[in-house]
Amino acid sequence: MSLPRVDLPADARPDTLAVREGLAPSVWGEHSEALFLTSSFVHPDAASAARRFANEEDAFVYSRFSNPTVAMFERRLAALEGTADCIATSSGMSAILLLVLALLKSGDHIVCSQSVFGSTIKLLQEFGRFGIATSFVSQTDPAAWRAALRPETRLLFAETPSNPLTEVCDIAALARIARDGGALLVVDNCFCSPALQRPVQFGADIVMHSGTKFLDGQGRVIAGALCASEELVRTKFVPMQRSAGLSLSPFNAWVVLKGLETLSVRMQAQSARALELARWLEAQPAVERVYHPGLESHPQHALAMKQQHGCGGAVLSLVVRGARAGAFAVIDGARICSNTANLGDTKTTITHPASTSHGRLSEQQRQAAGITQGMIRLSVGLEDVEDLKADLLRGLATPS
Numbered sequence: 393m394s395l396p397r398v399d400l401p402a403d404a405r406p407d408t409l410a411v412r413e414g415l416a417p418s419v420w421g422e423h424s425e426a427l428f429l430t431s432s433f434v435h436p437d438a439a440s441a442a443r444r445f446a447n448e449e450d451a452f453v454y455s456r457f458s459n460p461t462v463a464m465f466e467r468r469l470a471a472l473e474g475t476a477d478c479i480a481t482s483s484g485m486s487a488i489l490l491l492v493l494a495l496l497k498s499g500d501h502i503v504c505s506q507s508v509f510g511s512t513i514k515l516l517q518e519f520g521r522f523g524i525a526t527s528f529v530s531q532t533d534p535a536a537w538r539a540a541l542r543p544e545t546r547l548l549f550a551e552t553p554s555n556p557l558t559e560v561c562d563i564a565a566l567a568r569i570a571r572d573g574g575a576l577l578v579v580d581n582c583f584c585s586p587a588l589q590r591p592v593q594f595g596a597d598i599v600m601h602s603g604t605k606f607l608d609g610q611g612r613v614i615a616g617a618l619c620a621s622e623e624l625v626r627t628k629f630v631p632m633q634r635s636a637g638l639s640l641s642p643f644n645a646w647v648v649l650k651g652l653e654t655l656s657v658r659m660q661a662q663s664a665r666a667l668e669l670a671r672w673l674e675a676q677p678a679v680e681r682v683y684h685p686g687l688e689s690h691p692q693h694a695l696a697m698k699q700q701h702g703c704g705g706a707v708l709s710l711v712v713r714g715a716r717a718g719a720f721a722v723i724d725g726a727r728i729c730s731n732t733a734n735l736g737d738t739k740t741t742i743t744h745p746a747s748t749s750h751g752r753l754s755e756q757q758r759q760a761a762g763i764t765q766g767m768i769r770l771s772v773g774l775e776d777v778e779d780l781k782a783d784l785l786r787g788l789a790t791p792s
């Protein structure tokens with residue numbers, strides 16, 4: 393929609409856009425963006441309503457597919473990702489649902505990393521019932537992606553870094569493979585957020601988000617989005633959203649919109665703490681291995697630094713001695729870190745992937761994915777890093 397943009401210089405930089413991008417304020421001149429908690433909008437006369445329903449005039453009509461607060465969130469996120477447009481959805485998963493509903497049909501094929509978010513794998517497998525097949529391939533081997541291409545391949549779907557092993561995929565290489573195969577590359581940018589990584593810079597066509605994680609940043613609401621070209625958003629995603637109703641509520645949009653204002657400083661501060669913690673953990677005798685893209689020991693360290701603005705991100709994993717008992721001792725010893733599966737919060741969270749997020753896999757599948765019983769995942773928040781070290785040391789020191 394060509395609605396009035398807030399007055400900003402055309403060349404404003406991302407940190408400025410994160411705080412200021414949006415619609416012009418209402419007649420009341422509010423400074424903080426308004427929360428338009430309304431399901432529908434009133435038309436001045438019958439002819440205007442007719443034009444608006446026929447898409448001949450830009451105006452807000454009904455919050456299932458158009459709302460000013462949601463539009464502000466969409467514009468701000470698009471500005472940060474460097475895409476022309478964006479559509480907000482009720483959750484990260486519904487963003488993937490909208491993606492597939494809008495772009496694919498029976499007989500089409502998807503190539504996806506085998507290391508993506510567990511519910512993403514489940515959802516893509518569900519589409520098999522509707523004749524859309526998915527091949528799951530190595531996160532780190534572009535040749536495997538190329539080999540999986542079929543004439544009917546429409547999408548390549550990647551997530552980087554992966555959870556919990558923080559494996560990094562080469563977005564530029566996957567973008568070339570997608571182009572050669574006549575397919576679109578979709579990147580789930582949940583773990584880095586646009587503050588660290590802009591997949592379209594490396595050739596991705598669509599950026600998918602769970603706004604629930606770092607974009608909100610304080611663990612308050614569920615939200616999602618797809619960032620893409622204006623053509624894809626206007627001709628594919630918005631019409632399907634209008635029919636399917638996977639809409640983001642204005643209230644949740646407002647929370648995430650305000651979260652974007654602090655995204656960059658949070659990502660820098662949380663990544664710095666994560667790297668300090670990762671280096672410290674590598675030196676602990678009770679720790680067998682640490683996974684964080686900022687560590688020189690990380691297999692794709694150089695690629696990660698190139699793709700992620702020199703930042704490893706705020707998520708790390710470690711493998712402790714003593715397998716499951718050793719991992720449980722650390723989790724149960726923690727008095728600051730929260731034992732919860734959410735991530736991207738200013739509060740540090742600690743989880744045992746093998747029995748929670750990856751608990752539905754067989755032990756054999758987990759072994760293949762490299763998720764061992766001694767593995768712990770941390771999403772590092774904004775607490776004092778010395779307090780976090782002491783918190784982990786309580787369980788690490790426990791003989792097991």
Ligand SMILES: *Cc1c(COP(=O)(O)O)cnc(C)c1O
Pocket residue numbers: 483484485486509511512551580582583601602603604605614615616
């Ligand atoms: C949480 C998450 C999702 C799903 O998002 P929801 O908002 O929970 O639906 C998708 N991808 C990644 C990487 C996630 O961490």
